[in-house]
Amino acid sequence: MTVRSYIRKFLLMNWKNHKLQLANPLELLVILLVPPLFTLVAVLMRFFIPVNHRSDTVYDPIDLDRSWMQMVEKLEKARQVADTYNVKGNPFTPHLVIGWAPKRYGIFQAMMRRVQKQIEPMTSVGFEDCEEMRESVIENGLFAGLCFDGSPFVEDQVFEEDTLESYSNIQPMLNYTILLPSELRMLDGDFRMANWMTLYNDDPNTFVLTRLNQPYEGGFVGYVREGFIRLQKSVSESFLVLTSHKSLPTIQIRRFPITGREQDPLMGNLNYGMPFIIIIGFLFPAQLFVWQVVSEKQSQVRQFLINMNIGNLIHFVSWYLKGLIYEMISSLIIAALLKIRWDQDHGVLTQTPWYILILVLFCYNCAAVAFAIMVAAFFRNALNAVRVLTILWIMSYVPTFILSNNLEGNIHALRYVSYALPNVVATLVIEFLIERESIVHITWEDSGYRLNYDGGHITVTASSWIFMLNALVYCAIGLYVDMWRGGDRSGKKMKKPNTNASVQEDPYHERGDSFTHQGQAIGVNSTKIYEVEPSHRRFKLKIKKLCKRFATNDRPALNLFSWNVYENEVTVLMGHNGCGKSTLLKILAGLVEPSRGTVMISSHNIQTERKAASMELGIAFGHDMLLTGFTVIDYLRFICRVKGLHNNIEIDGQSNYFLNVLQIGGLKTKRIRTLTDRDLCLVSICCAFVGNSPIILIDDVHSDLDKRTQSLVWNLINEEKSKRTIILVSNSPALAENIADRMAIMSNGELKCTGTKPFLKNMYGHGYRLTCVKGKNYKRDELFGMMNSYMPNMSIERDIGYKVTFVLENKFEDQFPMLIDDLEENMQQLGVVSFRIRDTSMEEIFLRFGCEDNDQSGAFQSHENAQVLLEEYYSTLAEANEKGRRTGWKLFFLHGRAVIYKRWIAAHRHWIVLIFEVLAMALVAVCTFSSIFIYGKNYELEPLTFNLSQLHTVDAFVELFSEEEDVKDMHAYYTELLYWYDAHVATLTKNRHNAYALLTQNQFTAHVNSRYIFGATFDQKIVTAWFNNIPLHSAPYALNVVHNAVARHLFDEEATIDVTLAPLPFRTAINTFPPSSHTFGGCLAFGICFVLTFIWPAFAIYMITERGSLLKKQQFLAGVRVCSYWTFTVLYDLLFLLIFCACVVVMVALYENPNHDVMLYGYISVTLMLGGFWVILLAYLMASLCRNPCYGFLWLCGINSIGLVCFSQFYRTHPESMLLEPTFMAMYTVATVICKLFMIYEFKLICMDPVVNFTSVEVFKCNSIPNCCIKSNYGTFTAGIYHDLVILTLLDIILLACLFVSEYHSILGFADCRLDTRTNESPDSNQESRAFPGILSNDTAALVDKEHTSRLNEEERSKYAAVGIGIVSKYRRNRVLRDLDFTLAKSECLSITGANNSGKTTLLKVVVNETKMNAGQLWIHDYSVNTHRVQCYRMVGYCPQKDSLPSEFTPRELLYIHAMLQGHRHRIGRELSEALLRLVGLTPCWNRSVRMCTTGQIRRLYFAYAVLGSPDLICVDGVPAGLDPTGKRIILMMTSTMQAMGSSFLYTMLTGLDAERLSLRTPLLLEGQLWMIRPMDTETENYKSGYQLEVRFKRKVNPNVSMSRATWNLINHFPMSPNKKFSAFMEIKFPDAVLTIERDDSMVFVLPLGTTTFSEIFLTLRKDAFEMNIEDYFITRNMLVGFQIFTYDQHQDNP
Structure with a gap:
């Protein structure tokens, strides 16, 4: 490319x-x-x-004396209070004593004498070793302890007046540890994080601005305020003075200044x-x-x-x-x-x-x-x-x-x-x-x-x-x-096929166990007979030994399938539902990979030249291949460009041509998603033909089209077949006979027979079919007796409804005239109102080869097998009815079992997603409890040594402000020390302002707080140790580095001073919860809300899918009660919510162990239940409002996440800051309550500690956080828990009310708001609705029947199964049904016909309340749908034309659930559902997801749904149109049987002759009204006396066989078309015949009664059919009277 x-x-x-x-x-x-x-x-x-404005802040050197005295004063008062109450061991009220050890070293004694002068008024006391001193500090409550490392020194050193006699033995290496309680003393009354935080370098609980704005001595966790810096400075400088005997420079400590800025609290x-x-x-x-x-x-x-x-x-x-x-x-x-x-x-x-x-x-x-x-x-x-x-x-x-x-x-x-x-x-x-x-x-x-x-x-x-x-x-x-x-093969090289053979030999050889189903029976029809292929024809498609199996244990979809298709022909592929037709076409189109075999498209092998082969194809596979966001014309243009066309004129020309041919040119600017099913089918066909595709694949997309639209498609195919090879999959024998040049029939994945129509009929046709229409006084025994008198043991092909069909075998051809004459003479006595004879049709050939006679599984039944399965099902149904259905509480719990079973299946079928959800919740739990994993429970602080090796990175600066040698030497040592630890050092020099760099406005000062941790300025006699207050521990580092630089100046580069802060074990409960940036309550609140917001609502996807399909409606039609459905639906979700709640409570209990709080667990449970119930109710409400599961899931996540986002913004740790917040958002309220609960629990736990309680009450006088003077309780008004829970409860109640209104309106409707009478139309519009459309004959009986419906009284109405008066239904602004009236008698079958988009489906949806009536009244068995909807539901079965059932279920599970909802016991429900599945031929797929079922199998399942349990009224919308003849025959048999049992049927899309078999009336839905001829009271009212002859001509003209006869001499003077030749023939043989319909391939004549006889017509046609080039002919005695719109295509259906 x-x-x-x-x-x-x-x-x-x-x-x-x-x-x-x-x-x-x-x-x-x-x-x-x-x-x-x-x-x-x-x-x-x-x-x-708002933004706060802050001026420049330059901090003075810290006055250590003042801060020390302030601390001592405060602690002394606290100690006095403790002594008053005789409290000991309180770290917040220490004795003003500093312990030190080991006292046996003389140098330490001398040092401490110097230190004592710096720590007054505190005293010091020495101990023998550090452990003794440590225990004393803990037990006696000393202020601090100093532990010196004596290893560099000797014990017997003697100091006189703090002077050592000899200096040679002193090493300038000082290591000491300052022991202080982990609790801070100068905590400003906040106990929660009042510790040294040695686990952190930064305060995890405050923002940067908070640290910057703290007081100059360091603020919270300030080493100056707590006295640590004073001790560090005193000890280190005492050591230097003592050992060096030199004067030290004045060392001061100072905070970095802060430049003037606008500080933003919003950050x-x-x-x-x-x-x-x-x-x-x-x-x-x-x-x-x-x-x-x-x-x-x-x-x-x-x-x-x-x-x-x-x-x-x-x-x-x-x-x-x-x-x-x-x-x-x-x-x-x-x-x-x-x-x-x-x-x-x-x-x-x-x-x-x-x-x-x-x-x-x-x-x-x-x-x-x-x-x-x-x-x-x-x-x-x-x-x-x-x-x-x-x-x-x-x-x-x-x-x-x-x-x-x-x-x-x-x-x-x-x-x-x-x-x-x-x-x-x-x-x-x-x-x-x-x-x-x-x-x-x-x-x-x-x-x-x-x-x-x-x-x-x-x-x-x-x-x-x-x-x-x-x-x-x-x-x-x-x-x-x-x-x-x-399956991208773009990287594969295209191999040139062998020119000698267009199909290479398949490398796989046939094996007995390869692809033959082990349980497959081998019947007589397993013999494969193909027509001899002419040598002069070119193949466009060659298939050899093609195999496909979707799963290891599944029946093969294709089993060694071999087939050749000729160029420029229409080939119709037929077969039973599920035989592999669609799979074959998808393999040809490259959408499915074959398991093995070879396919050649033109000269391209699809295995190696997929793209070249696909460019030859145009495909029409239905709606799934359409991008619904396009307009029609844009999509056709897109397909043309995909197929390689680039000329805009040519693209538009082809697109418009095919749109106009199919008469949908007016739809070109409409979006595909707005089109009806009919228009979608036509657009799909247009897509196949545009782009100059030489091969067209059409997969039964036209089965639901009306006759007129089908004729458009057939005309297009006939027009295009001269330049294209068309392969069309269909189950319609009428289609095959009308447009096919060649036909193929497959079964169980194998090709059974293929050839032209004459070949197949000659090979497999046997005899004629005589069909009798039963009258009101039909006498079955007499009719059978008369037939057997002429033809012993005459076989009956079918006896369904009002028709019985006999097979006239050729061996009795001598008896045909006498039989026909006898039947014609005795029609009235036998109760036969009409009869017809026809030759063998494609339906009979299909029934012979399209199924296996010996397949006893019920998948592809013969007539006898179907009868056996029918009897089995109804015997099981009789047993179920005998045992009775559950009632009362037993029915309630049976419904519960069905609902829970349904939800469980829907959940666990997505086990991969469930694994992700479980892992996600586990990760949330781990992250929530991460502080436990990192720090452990009841954590202890770690010692912190203020040595530069402890820092990962060091960013510091050094400033030289004096030229003295001593100052420069200290400066040099300071710099060298920093470089030794790979620090990033900024060296500053004296500026022109003669001021320290940090005391002037410059770029360095503006960035110093963000770049440097500490620094030093070396001036004459003054060394300033600068520290950054943002890090927690920078001040000791800054001071210690300066001390080390001074020590190296005084001694040498080996001199070191290391100081360590060693916090003692906590003496209070403030270390119960690990330190973290987020509190445990905040993390838990986020974790819970994450689950409730983004994971928990996932079940709504199934609820929306169920509501988007008819599954929910089918459950109510099955008889489930509203209360039982919603009770167990809610209980199922609440059960898992309780499990989640229990898991959360258990984890919280493990976290709080051993400090359990039952009240806390209770409030957490209540909060979770209320929050979870909100999510559940919101999911239910969204399911009732949305039809797209993705949109519904997004809405759920979006609504709940708004509250979570608000919580992340307003998240605080102080209870008072949470009072005025958007609590109307459920997730915000849940998170807030959880956070408050744990805050209160933490306060309670802290105040339960006696040390904290005493300190808060007596020392801080209740001015502390938490305030232990006030008993922390979850129920207090200040806590706000009750307020939030009340709001959360109100939110749930409001949502519950909205859901109730929505579901009540959806399921029960608002009867009081409906009009009890028809909407009054204006006189003009009403009169117009009463007028007959021009296409109809002026049969006033139709109007009389309509008037009769409106005049029914209550007693008369009770005799009908369904009565509708004045029904009006709108789709958007268009009226689909306009003042429609209809009646359906009990045990009657009414077949409603009409064009696509005429409102047939809408009428059925109105009956089952899937579509609302805008006006009118509807009664089902005398129950008004407006006022007794639930009772009406239980009497109706509904079979939709199409639906998207949830893919989680199998047909076996769906029907079993349906049986339980009807009240059948567990065992009998299973038996009944399985018997029905066997009857309708769904055994091969009953354990397969409905997503994997074929279209025909899904339609059979719909029908099984509708008829299970024999409802009183069954509405069937177009289902038989998409079934193979076997499936259609089963449906017709069941319909006839159930009619006899009292059920009434309302059909759409039945063919005219099928409707004649089941229905006494012929209604037409036209212009929003139902037009219906009179019921058949007498045989003369519905059937007109006379003969009708219909002939269909062959596509190829046969040569004249006998030119010598007089008849042919009269005809053959000049060349004639078959139509003219046959017209001349009829003029000679039957001069009274009247031509009523003439087409290119067929003609229809009507002969008056008395001018000839039925047998004469039959014998004449039978004798001269070949010479007249006749392929099929039909002879009918007494034609059905009806609207001519039916007659137009009635001849295309088989009787």
């Missing part, structure tokens, strides 16, 4: 994708606007949270919420994108395009670009919303440049679209793909919980693995942008706050590379899977 061709196809696929998207504006709005709409939450917050809200907004916003476009991609593959359109040489790569790239383009449009809108200055000249992200936002969103979109298309590549079920994508999308965000709770990056593997998830990377980079908004002033740089640890956020550059790498990996995986599963 050339580059130009690639570009053309690529542009064509992009045009197709965008055209389809623009055709669906609702989806387009969702894709483009939903992400920006979620972003509006952040925009709205901009208006409520604190957006820090966790903004990434979640972006991610959830783009979830919904991703869901629709996956839905679109997989739906195209599911409809086999993708495979068709691949076969047409448009490879997977083109599809993949075009779909990827489509998704990326639309998401980028959304991203541009998001960037605009975030950058627009909404309030006070500030936007949401004011300082972040717009191009950075667009870059981040673009890279994220690249990765997100690639992720979505990769997921789509693994699926062929669109709904499952959407569910799994939703799960994976959320699960790719959940790991951020672990990363947030593990900021130090200890779990490196998890961090690196999580970078493969685009949502994690998006979260980190958006948090990075938000953080920069807080700490960066003006100039934007791609570096954020990343000071001293590896974890945290990532830069824009790093994220962009990660996104693009992820996108590349996802695309590679998706493309590989697409090509692997899509």
